[in-house]
Amino acid sequence: MMLAASKTKKSTTKKSTTKKTKTTKKTATKKTTKKTTKKTTKKTIKSKRTKVICISHKEDADGISSAALIRQAFGGDAMLVDYPGQMEALQQVVTDEKLKSLYICDLGLSKKTQDEFIDLLSTLRKNKVSVTYIDHHDIDPNVVKSLQKLKVKVIHDINECTTVQVYNAFKSKLNEHATFVATCAAITDYMEDRPLGSKLLQMYDRQFALISATVLTYNIVGHQKEPDYLLYLVEELAESKFPHDIPNTFEFAQIQVEKLSQMIAKVKAGMKTMKNLGHMEITDSGASGAVNFVMGLSGKDVGVAYKERIDHGIYAVSVRGSKNCKVHLGKIVNLLATDLGGSGGGHDRACGAVIPKPKIKKFITELNKKIK
């Protein structure tokens, strides 16, 4: 489903909500009277909005690459977030009086977050901020309708990774190297076999693309606690660098590979199984890096890895399904996580959740029941 931006309904939402907010004056040229006295709401009117911001997913190559292509096409700065930090970032940009246009990439919504998301975007639109939401996670069709009503540009296709969609939507503003960045993202998201993804991959030697995507991914995963490095990656990719042209990436990837090989042993020792799934608490790495091993080594069709986020009082949970898994894990996890006071969702065989710490056991036992 390609839900192109709704250019329709021009009029409507003009909302004469009187409220203090706007009083026409968009003159831009008049820099005269800066009466800072009027505080809060009034200020938004006279400050010129010039900033471009992209909020994107920081945990994988699709999010990082999306941010890079947005930067190449439109300039501006990236804010890289994980799911627990997603709303916080939005709340922050809503108050940014300089913000002109906002891109939100590779960040799926859930029952828990979608209403607040719509509210925040509604505020942005009232402030005349242009907003583009680009994603490929399962989404409630009503949310899309609400966003389009707000004249948020929605680019959403569950069949292509986010970066490929960014590329496809804005290729006229991108250089040729952007195809390679998009190819790497597609590989990382297991979506290089999709219509657009496969066309892009064809342009490159397969092995070259695979090693580049993998090295990029390991550098992203291994630098989750170094936001500056992740932003640096966004810049380098935006400037058309190949992963191997970014200093030390291959050396760093080798360290990650060694860590992963140690994880195999840890998962073998620490993993537990239930009838329909294998699960394990992870303490010394990301849950998403371990979850494939948990699934694979458990011999089950579903794997669950979870890591405590002490600062948030929650568990970050990663769920993976094998090819034999016939249920839509993203939908099941969305509902279940919401019931337990958390949030979650994603794809049919790969998804994630944020679960309140005391509910993690319940989450696993209930998931085990629901996937049979």
Ligand SMILES: [Mn+2]
């Ligand atoms: Mn993605």
